[in-house]
Amino acid sequence: xxDAASASPSxxxxxxxxxxxxxxxxxxxxxxxxxxxxxxxxxAPEADGTFNWNSTTLVVAEVEAAGVTGLGYTYSDASVxxxxxxxxxxxxxGEDASDIQRLWLRMQRRVRNLxxxxxxATAISAxxxxxxDLHAKRLNVPLVKLLGQARANVPVYGSGGFTTYTDDQMRxxxxxxxxxxxxxxxxxKIGSDPARDPGRVQCARDAIGDEAGLFVDANGAFDPKxxxxxxxxxxxxxxxxxxEPVSSDNLAxxxxxxxxxxxCMQVAAGEYGYTADYFRRMLEAESVDVLQxxxxxxxxxxxxxRAAHLADAFHVPLSAHCAPALHLHAAAAVPGLSHQEWFHxxxxxxxxxxxxxxxxxxxxxxxxxxxxxxxLEFKRKDAxxxxxxxP
Numbered sequence: 001x002x003d004a005a006s007a008s009p010s011x012x013x014x015x016x017x018x019x020x021x022x023x024x025x026x027x028x029x030x031x032x033x034x035x036x037x038x039x040x041x042x043x044a045p046e047a048d049g050t051f052n053w054n055s056t057t058l059v060v061a062e063v064e065a066a067g068v069t070g071l072g073y074t075y076s077d078a079s080v081x082x083x084x085x086x087x088x089x090x091x092x093x094g095e096d097a098s099d100i101q102r103l104w105l106r107m108q109r110r111v112r113n114l115x116x117x118x119x120x121a122t123a124i125s126a127x128x129x130x131x132x133d134l135h136a137k138r139l140n141v142p143l144v145k146l147l148g149q150a151r152a153n154v155p156v157y158g159s160g161g162f163t164t165y166t167d168d169q170m171r172x173x174x175x176x177x178x179x180x181x182x183x184x185x186x187x188x189k190i191g192s193d194p195a196r197d198p199g200r201v202q203c204a205r206d207a208i209g210d211e212a213g214l215f216v217d218a219n220g221a222f223d224p225k226x227x228x229x230x231x232x233x234x235x236x237x238x239x240x241x242x243x244e245p246v247s248s249d250n251l252a253x254x255x256x257x258x259x260x261x262x263x264c265m266q267v268a269a270g271e272y273g274y275t276a277d278y279f280r281r282m283l284e285a286e287s288v289d290v291l292q293x294x295x296x297x298x299x300x301x302x303x304x305x306r307a308a309h310l311a312d313a314f315h316v317p318l319s320a321h322c323a324p325a326l327h328l329h330a331a332a333a334v335p336g337l338s339h340q341e342w343f344h345x346x347x348x349x350x351x352x353x354x355x356x357x358x359x360x361x362x363x364x365x366x367x368x369x370x371x372x373x374x375x376l377e378f379k380r381k382d383a384x385x386x387x388x389x390x391p
Contacts, residue, residue, distance in 0.1 A: 028066035028097045028138060033089040035061045035126070037078035038386040040349050044169070046162040049191020049221030056345050057388065058353070059084070060378055061126035063134050065097035070134025071376055073326060074296040075346065076122035081390045083123045087111070092127070098138070100131050104302045121274035121297055128300025129326060133373040143374050144367045147305070147333035153364035154331045156324065157215065160344035161188025161204060163196075170200070171207040173344070178212045182363035185213035185339070187241070190230075191221025198233060205237045215241035222246055224253045228260055235262035241290070243268045254287035266290050271321040273298055276306045283314040290338060294321035301330045308334035325350040325357045329367050329374050340365065353383045 038058045046053055059080040060073045074080060091110040095103055107127065111120035136143040158177030161170045170188065177183040188204050190197040197216075205214055216239055218227065227245035234242070242261065246253040248269040258267040270292035273279045279298075282288060293307035304320070304327070311318045312335045320327040320340040324347055331340050342360060350357040355377040358365035368375045 026066075028068075029094050030063060030065045030092050030097050032064035032069075033062070033084065033092060033127070035059060035081040035084035035123075037081045037388040037390050038353075038383050039078070039388045040352075040386050042345060043348065044162075045164045046345060047164045047192055048162065048189040048217065049219040051219065052164065052192075056349060058349060058383075058386075059122070059126055060383075061123075061130045063092070063097065063127060063130040065134060066138060068134055068137050070097075070130040070132070070137060070373065071378055072126040072129030072131070072133060072300065073323075073378075074122040074126040075323060076296070077119060078388045078390050080119055080123045080126070083119060084127060085390075087114075088123055088127055097131060098135050100128070100135060100302065103131060104128055104299065108299075117274040121299060121303075125296050125298065125300040125303065128302050129295065129374070132301040133376075137373040140372050142367055142369045142372060143301075143329035144332045145369070147301075147330060149367075150333050150335060151337070152332075153366045154320075154328060154337070155339045155364050156183060156342040156360055157185035157187055157213075157339050158183045158344075159187045159215075159217075159322075159341045161186070161200075162344075163189050163192040163200075167200070167203045171203060174204055174207045177342070177360075178208045181360040183212065183342070183360065184363050185215055185240070187215035187217055187243070187341070189219065190216050191218040194222075194226070194230075197230065201234055201237055201239065210238070213240045214238060215243065217243035218245050220244045220247035220250075224250075224256055227253075227257050231257065231261045231265055235265055239265060241266045241268055243292075244271075248272050248282075251282060251285040251287045254282075255285050258287060258289060268292055268319060270307075271297070273307065275299070276303070276310060279307045279310050283310060283316060288316065290317050290319050292319050292321045294323065295327050295330060296323045304330050305334055308336060312336045322346050323350075324365060325354055325376060326374070328358055328365055332367050353379050355379060 039055050041055045063070045107124045136146045174186045266289035268290040291311040295304035317338040318336050319338050320331045322343040356375045
């Protein structure tokens with residue numbers, strides 16, 4: 001290393017710096033795309049109002065260009081890896097990795113005849129996240145700085161309380177989030193056995209005390225009249241958020257519940273939004289007090305940012321759904337963010353399989369600005385025991 005006093009003239013120094021920056025911004029043809037699936041058993045049976053599961057499938061995507069590898073992932077079906085390896089890889093190989101918006105549109109067009117929602121959207125989401133990670137790594141900056149940081153930390157709410165849990169299991173989980181992690185809110189699942197729900201909500205309130213906010217999520221289990229009856233009953237326990245009281249496809253039903261629900265209770269939905277068109281229709285129908293968006297489903301970082309700006313234009317706050325490590329940098333950059341869901345299943349998987357996964361402290365998670373890109377490194381050896389064979 002040269003001493004500053006004996007360094008070459010400043011003009012030479014500037015020229016060297018400019019060359020380095022130019023190299024980083026030079027075209028970087030995509031040379032490799034990989035995708036693998038991993039099925040991870042849950043630590044206990046899990047269920048919500050309309051579904052139950054004993055494992056979660058993680059699909060990890062990698063995009064390589066100019067000797068740098070970007071990482072992205074989604075929680076979906078193992079078939080997503082096949083779609084990435086073949087259909088979408090053909091649309092990306094040889095293209096400049098820094099042209100993220102163009103590549104996002106290219107992927108959308110590639111799945112036109114397959115349907116943009118569902119499996120195709122989750123595949124695009126994983127690749128888009130990998131492209132953003134790659135681009136930030138090539139520039140040697142944390143992704144949040146590349147996007148434009150809006151907040152130093154991202155508040156989280158603890159999310160679990162599955163309907164398969166005993167009251168004791170739920171009490172331990174919720175109290176730990178509030179007492180040990182400093183979460184200002186927690187959420188439980190309801191709807192699979194409605195007769196038990198009032199007692200479970202009372203148990204949750206008792207576990208967290210009066211200071212923390214309590215959310216409930218029916219995952220679309222109810223019809224509008226049943227949902228309104230529960231909304232009125234839960235208001236007495238100061239439930240502040242009712243997520244998907246009816247199916248998120250029922251925009252009119254959501255809007256009716258939103259209008260009739262107690263003033264203290266926000267109606268939230270949007271986690272199954274795959275396109276900007278869906279979010280726009282939900283907002284235009286005035287169906288929600290809070291819009292949810294999930295970068296692992298709605299088109300990655302690019303789609304998440306689009307959803308955030310739509311919500312901002314309608315003066316509706318945004319909440320990031322699940323996959324906290326994947327969302328962290330984008331969530332710290334977008335306007336109007338209320339919080340990030342600290343979903344038990346995903347937070348557990350990310351802490352197991354990703355070096356650099358965030359940890360909750362004082363109710364928030366914070367981007368690691370010492371790491372370029374999204375700050376995550378996949379622990380492939382640790383994950384190998386969960387590998388799922390795909391063609």
